[in-house]
Amino acid sequence: MSVRSKVIEAIQQIAKEQHVTLPELSEDLSLHETGFDSLAFAILVARLEDETGVDPFTISEDAAFPATVGDFVRAYENVPA
Numbered sequence: 659m660s661v662r663s664k665v666i667e668a669i670q671q672i673a674k675e676q677h678v679t680l681p682e683l684s685e686d687l688s689l690h691e692t693g694f695d696s697l698a699f700a701i702l703v704a705r706l707e708d709e710t711g712v713d714p715f716t717i718s719e720d721a722a723f724p725a726t727v728g729d730f731v732r733a734y735e736n737v738p739a
Contacts, residue, residue, distance in 0.1 A: 661735045672694070673694070678692070687727045689723075692727070
């Protein structure tokens with residue numbers, strides 16, 4: 659499964675668990691428009707760290723939280739191996 663697929667699947671699963679109705683997840687969809695609150699994002703990042711073994715937002719001192727779904731996916735795709 660690709661990194662992108664893992665991230666999208668995790669977003670969809672957490673939305674279901676948190677009773678969030680997601681809009682269509684496009685590359686340019688703002689993360690604010692997903693309907694996720696800070697708890698949902700914390701769960702998402704923790705779950706992806708468990709699955710991938712990395713948290714791209716803590717491995718770099720200058721990492722900024724992404725603004726769009728595409729940025730979020732790329733943060734995980736661009737983690738150095």
